[in-house]
Amino acid sequence: MSFVLTINGRDHPVDASPETPLLYVLRDDLRLNGAKFGCGLGQCGACTVQVDGKAAYACLLPVAAAAGRRIRTVEGLGTAEAPSPLQKAFMVEQAAQCGYCIAGMIMRAQALLDATPRPTEAEIRAHMQPNLCRCGTHMRILRAIRRAAGLPVEAASA
Amino acid sequence: MSLGWKTPAPPAAALALALAACTGGARLPPPPPQTFSAAEIEKGAELAKLADCQGCHTADGGQAFAGGRPLKSPFGTIYTRNITPDPSTGLGRYSREAFVRALRRGVRFDGAELYPAMPYDHFAYADDADLGALYAYLMTRRPKDRPPTPNELIPPANIRGAVAIWKALFFHPGRFQPTPGQSAEFNRGAYLVQSLGHCGACHTPHNILDAEETKKPLQGGVQEGWYAPPLNALSPASVPWTPERVYRFLRTGFDRDHSAAAGPMGSVVRELARAPEPDVRALSVYLATLMQPASAAKGRAAPADHAAQAAAAQPAGAALYAGACAACHDAGAAMMREGRPPLQFATPPQEDRPTDVIQVILQGVQPATGPRGPYMPAFAGTLSDGQVAAIAAYVRARYSDRPPWKDLTSAVAKGRRQGGQG
Known part of the structure; x- marks a missing residue:
């Protein structure tokens, strides 16, 4: 079946069976390789993108459910030459170790900052809870999010 | 029902009690903590788990028992009270007598009415020694100064005095009656279910004024947007519940022949996991006995899985299921x-209403007993009402032999509002 996906403000016609996860279409058909395949079960968050402004697991979102909605991937935030404020904060804080989870972390954090520009520490932690980093750089990731939000980089007591 | 349920007192007596309660009394100072015995505190700790006091009286991320958790009702939102022994914002001003009166009759230390969100219609059946032990336990917790969050209720529910009328109409507790000829274990379970366990607060249908329909005990009810299924002959479970399976479910939040505890049941299980084993065994024996007629009627019929027919009947739902669920x-x-x-082993697809299938898809499942356990991601943010409805219709068609649910899309919209994702 053919669908039109609206990704980072551009329409992309794609041909796929309706149950195909959005993640496969992004990576295999559209060469948008930012979102990663981690578990395929909605448990790790490496595939996180935004759908209509909310963080979503691209591995569990059938393309039939994604068509006609606003999809945003990490490629829509910034480039290597001109990173977005949140991407810049991740770089300054050296929040990536292996980096596999980072695109998902950034997209989930960006969804929070778009809705709540100055979140509390508890809001940040509750919001980021679904996404896992196996290298264990969570503390740096939290610092990067605080930095991007203009909050003190060291946590207030959570 | 004759299995140890209610024996109502005459309404007039209850009204007199309610009125008498308004006049105050029981204004004795609380005893100092060192007067409680270690054994009594320990017993109170066990009973607090069986009653899941923490589940309602702890806000997300807040100190245990310090209150502030929002409880939604048809009349608005009630914020639970601080039940730590803080003198100004908690139980600090409750004498033992005032505490027992609050749990038995729904009257605050100063004589004001307590809203029936507090299940005193169940606690009234608890015996005196158990309530005293609960008091000893709560009065020895760490005090927390947390003033009450104002309730957000619509008239006339926002007037506390209106509760007196509610009580006159619906609050006629009797005393717990053990069922002769049943085992001590069965009767212990019956006592806990009816009194401190307050299972009926969710699992019994409620009338238009949010009172339990006591003539339909444990026949299934709606609470916080979830449907608490019947725990008696009407149980819709595909696989018969045995005492062992009920025990596994209550203890771990999961039974491999049924499904995982979700929604408000998660907090119940979190406490039952740490409650005394004999008490949870007693609950299991009693509840499995109540559900036994349903199990017998089901016999050995295999649970349904009509993959081909469901795909033909619900193609859109089948495709979404294949991508999001399979x-x-x-x-x-x-x-x-x-x-x-x-x-097909899970209960929600068998229920008369789509409520739980919808809420599980919207909210997912969090492990009930700690970081490890059954988990399902929430789809509220990624699937539209129509998409959730399509998946629910497909699940019903594939995994049950029952008729399709009606008006699914509007049920999803309602589920979102009640579940707090609206």
Whole structure:
């Protein structure tokens, strides 16, 4: 079946069976390789993108459910030459170790900052809870999010 | 029902009690903590788990028992009270007598009415020694100064005095009656279910004024947007509940022949996991006995899985299910290889209403007993009402032999509002 996906403000016609996860279409058909395949079960968050402004697991979102909605991937935030404020904060804080989870972390954090520009520490932690980093750089990731939000980089007591 | 349920007192007596309670009394100072015995405090700790006091009286991320958790009702939102022994904002001004009166009759230390969100219609059946032990336990917790969050109720529910009328109409507790000829274990279970366990607060249908329909005990009710299924002959479970299976479910939040505890049941299980084993065994024996007629009627019929027919009847739902659900729920998926039950074993697809299938899709499942346990991601943010409805219709068609649910899309919209994602 053919669908039109609206990704980072551009329409992309794609041909796929309706149950195909959005993640496969992004990576295999559209060469948008930012979102990663981690578990395929909605448990790790490496595939996180935004759908209509909310963080979503691209591995569990059938393309039939994604068509006609606003999809945003990490490629829509910034480039290597001109990173977005949140991407810049991740770089300054050296929040990536292996980096596999980072695109998902950034997209989930960006969804929070778009809705709540100055979140509390508890809001940040509750919001980021679904996404896992196996290298264990969570503390740096939290610092990067605080930095991007203009909050003190060291946590207030959570 | 004759299995140890209510024996109502005459309404007039209850009205007199309610009125008498308004006049105050029981204004004795609380005893100092060192007067409680260690054994009494320990017993109170066990009973507090069986009653899941923490579940309602702890806000997300807040100190245990310090209150502030929002409880939604048809009349607005009630914020639970601080039940730590803080003198100004908690139980600090409650004498033992005032505490027992609050739990038995729903009257605050100063004589004001307590809203029936506090299940005193169940606690009235608890015996005096148990309430005293609960008091000893709560009065020895760490005090927390947390003033009450104002309730957000619509008239006339926002007037506390109106509760007196509610009580006159609906609050006629009797005393717990053990069922002669049943085992001590059965009767212990019956006592806990009816009194401190307050299972009926969710699992009994409520009338238009949010009072339990006591003539339909444990026949299934709606609470916080979830449907608490019947726990008696009307149980819709595909696989018969035995005492062992009920025990496993209450203790771990999961039974491989049924499904995982979700929604408000999660907090109940979190406490039952740490409650005394004999008490949870007693609950299991009693509840399995109540559900036994349903199990007998079901016999050995195999749970349904009509994959081909469901795909033909609900093609859109089938495609969404294949992309969003099958990675975990289909035969051979990673989760299934870990011994999780196929969906036809789960109760929600068998229920008369789609409420629980919808809420599970919207809210997912969090492990009930700690970081490890059954987990399902929430789809509220990614699937539209129509898409959730399509998946629910497909699940019903595939995994049950019952008729399709009606008006699914509006049920999803309602589920979102009640579940707090609206």
